[in-house]
Amino acid sequence: MRLPVVASFVAAATLLTACAATPPRVAQEKTVEIEGKTIKFGGQYDExxxxxxxxxxxxxxxxxxxPxxxxxQNFNAKYQDIHIKSACYFGSVLGNQGGAFGAIAGAIQASKSSSADKCEIIVAGDTVETLYF
Structure with a gap:
């Protein structure tokens, strides 16, 4: 008789744990044509x-x-002989610090309208697309 109770408890605990996990934020994919090649940019941020x-x-x-x-966060990479850079700004990194620092950082960013989480994709010195998270 005790086995069904234990099994029910384990199943409930597993379900609650799965629900508590926050999935990564995924940017909407953007497709661009660069040097005759169709390239799809995307990304995800795991808070x-x-x-x-x-x-x-x-x-x-x-x-x-x-950090x-x-x-x-800035990245440099090469994809099929195309040099790709990214310039990312994530306001949530500061805002999520918590405490007085997080509150002050959030207020400063809001006053500057710079609280978005985004990455600009740069090819040959030009921003070809922006990913929002």
Missing amino acids: KKNELKLTVNGDTLMQGRF PYTPT
Whole structure:
């Protein structure tokens, strides 16, 4: 008789744990044509891990974590002989610090209208697309 009760408890605990996990924020994919090639840019940001991944045609090309109290992240990579850069600004990195610092950082960013989480994709010195998370 005790086995069904234990099994029910385990199932409920597993379900609650799965619901508590926050999925990564995913940017809407953007397709551009560069040097005669169709390229699809995308990405995801995992707040819990503080990890940003940028993809090209579904493959992770650039990734990294934001250093403490630093809302910017810049990447350089090469994809099929095309040099690609990204300039990312994630206002949520500062706003999520919590406490007085997080509140002050959030207020400053809001006053400057710079609280978005975004990455500009740069090819040959020109911004070809912007990904929003």
